Amino acid sequence: MLVFTAAILLCLSSSTAREQRKESVHIAGLFHTSNSQEEQVFRLAVEMVNSVSPMRRYKLFAHTGKVAENDSFDASQRVCSMLSTGAVAIFGPMSGETSNIVQSICDSKDVPHIEARWDVNQHREAFLVNLYPYKGAFGKVFVDLVRYLEWKRFTIIYEDANSLVRLNELLKIYEPKKGTVTVRQLDRESNNYRELLYGIKKSGEVNYVVDCSADILYDVLIQAQQVGIMADQHNYIITSLDLHTVDMEPFQYGGAKITGVNLVDKMELTSKMADWDSWLLRAGQSMPGYIVDNFKVTSALMYDAVQLFSRALRRMEGLEVNMGRVDCDSYSSWMHGASLINVMKDSDSSFKGLSGLVQFDHEGYRSSFKLDVLKVTSGGLRQIGDWHPNEGLNISTTIEEEPLATDENTLRNKTLVVLISLTKPYIMTKISKDALSGNDRYEGFGIDLIKEMGAILYFNYTFVLHKDSNYGSIKNGEWTGMIREIRDSKADLAITDLTITAERESGADFTMPFMNLGISILYKKPQKAAPELFSFMAPFSMGVWGCMLSVYVGTSVLLFVMGRICPYEWTNPYPCIEEPDELENQFSLPNSLWFTIGSLLQQGSEIAPMAVSTRMVAGIWWFFTLIMVSSYTANLAAFLTVETTTSPFTDVKTLAEQKIVKYGAKRNGATYLFFKESTNQVYQKMFKYMLDNEEDVMSETNEIGEDRVKNKDEDYAFLMESSSIDYIVERHCHLTRVGGLLDNKGYGIAMRKGTPYRNLLTTAVLKLQESGKLTALVDKWWKQERGGGACKDKAASNSPDALGLQNVGGVFLVLGSGTALAAILTVLELLVHVHKTCKKDNLSFREELLAELRFVMRCHGSTKPVRRRHKPEDDHKDEATDDIDFIAMNSYQNGFQFKDPLS
């Protein structure tokens, strides 16, 4: 074991030592805006090289700088300062003006310059490599598209002069006899293109090639829609490679045919994103939203640029590459720059990147690349083919869209295959003594819903049970679960507790939600707190008890002092003697204490104040005790009868903070996805916990999670959807929903993208909602069937329990300890008394004590003789009364007072 640990430590220390020994390779990126997507991706790419595929000898360090778009001086200063601090490659910038000056410095210093931009003036430069598709090859795709679409005439709507260079090939196909190519420029100053578009409309043109940046593309298209050139007869080719980042939803249904191209390899991007995601998660971060949603082509190229550089550097690891600093003011240059750029351009360095195959021709251009041809359909952007500079256009699918069905009879007598997955109470297997077959085998809310919808739209259905509990998500670029089956046309509809998520929406269509819910926590009901022994103290805080003790002592002392001062409290002890020798005061200190405690405990005492002042103190004291005792009694009743409960957490935040209760969710379900994608810190923390303990806390199905919550031997909370929680707590009274809803979403019926009868199904759901049938179905499956309503009676009979010994045990304890103390005091009093007597009469303490005890042991008689030793001066006294003297006994009220005549 020791050897093993030592070996691990050795390995670890040697690997960190190796890391430290690695040579640093500094690379610099120039960007026009801080923290742009390209800059973030640049940094991420460097991190991924270092952590996922590290080089044996080198470690990359990313430096970034901001340069203004058209400030060449600033750009040159920045490049020089980066080179002087050791940068061995410059990436970017994106604008032509600044890029040229960067290029000339890199050329003179033999430092590789790597670009990822559309360059109209692309030339062969010694130290430049540009990952953007070569302009000569790129323009041809649009020529092929125009030919494929058989456009005889068209209008090019372009943004700037660069566009025309890009579309140069397209302009060349203009032949006066065959067709017309019209060219119209957008006015970027005004942002209002309606006039121009209206003019094009007036010309009767129906085919358009739109060449503008993705930033304004949406505005152009929406204004085209406004002027009325987005209808059935209109056709568009969009040249922007960022078409996939633009929201095309408003143009999906208008009938216009919109075609575009895409360079980013979607599969590669999805799998890379999964890698980044898990790497970022391990580093305690989450993927920035803008990377996920709008991954631009320039970002993909920047990522590939870093990969290209690192691959070339890796190939040179065997050589002695000296990473020097290059000074712009000297004639020095970097000796390895040329080799590095050659290796990058070498065909052996080609690799599959985010922008497809990254490969350069003998001139150093990226002339071999593949573009996806996309079409905007009612289901979103769909790939219909691809294009390659050598192979040309290859259209594999012609999407002839079915118009959305509006006729209620569309589905009449059709049989739909409905995919189902077993989850209570949506889909369940019927319990029956007879052997069931076909649709009869299943029952539940979802089954009834399909039945009702079938009755409205007159369709038949066949239920097919899905093989597992995976409802659908993208894994390694592939759809899985029920959504996959739908996409593969294995079923027409899918129904269960299938949550509509953005991800699923991208792969399938959904009806309007038939149920709304949110994520919440299923947990055991709060336990009754164990009664406290001293719960009788609870009505007052310790502060109040402390104050009461102080005022009790204070008032007693005050009475004692006032009693001594006040002349009316000094009274004649023997009323029959008119002029007594001495007066007596009843407010001795013990009596004062006894008087106040007597009234505080509502018992009174035989002591009564006589003077106005002492009576006033007594009155005020009684008023005080009245209020305090009433308050105590009222509060005590509440404290003893109200049930106090404890729970280790009260909402999701406290659940995340505590460490006792484990928690989890359904693996790869919508709840899991919610935590995965949340940007909220608490949810991120919870997701990290769930991911770190995945094997232990995540469940394959809701039922497994529910069973774990029910298990008495386990402390487990399950994050699940509120509708399912409601079903469970309706039947298992010791379980409850803790906290509110974390989000709001709905269940829908899934179908293939572009399904023409989606609207019909949605209308059917709406009809069922409006007629109250959906509510009735909820009542049936939640509150009635299969043990529903089991917890209703329990809730009604919630009468207060009788108080147990645990509730009032403390009072008994006080009584017991008080009396025990009193018993001890009695013994002490006896001992003190015997001690005093013996001292006074010079007697033996033992004898005297034994005599007293003997008397006590007799246990009868209410009189006690006063025993007194014979003293010399008493010799004249009678022999018979020598030892004892009789005690005078006075009867006083209902007690006896013994008076010691010697005292």
Ligand code: GLU
């Ligand atoms: N309804 C969820 C889904 O559609 C499954 C349950 C959950 O994740 O809580 O994936």
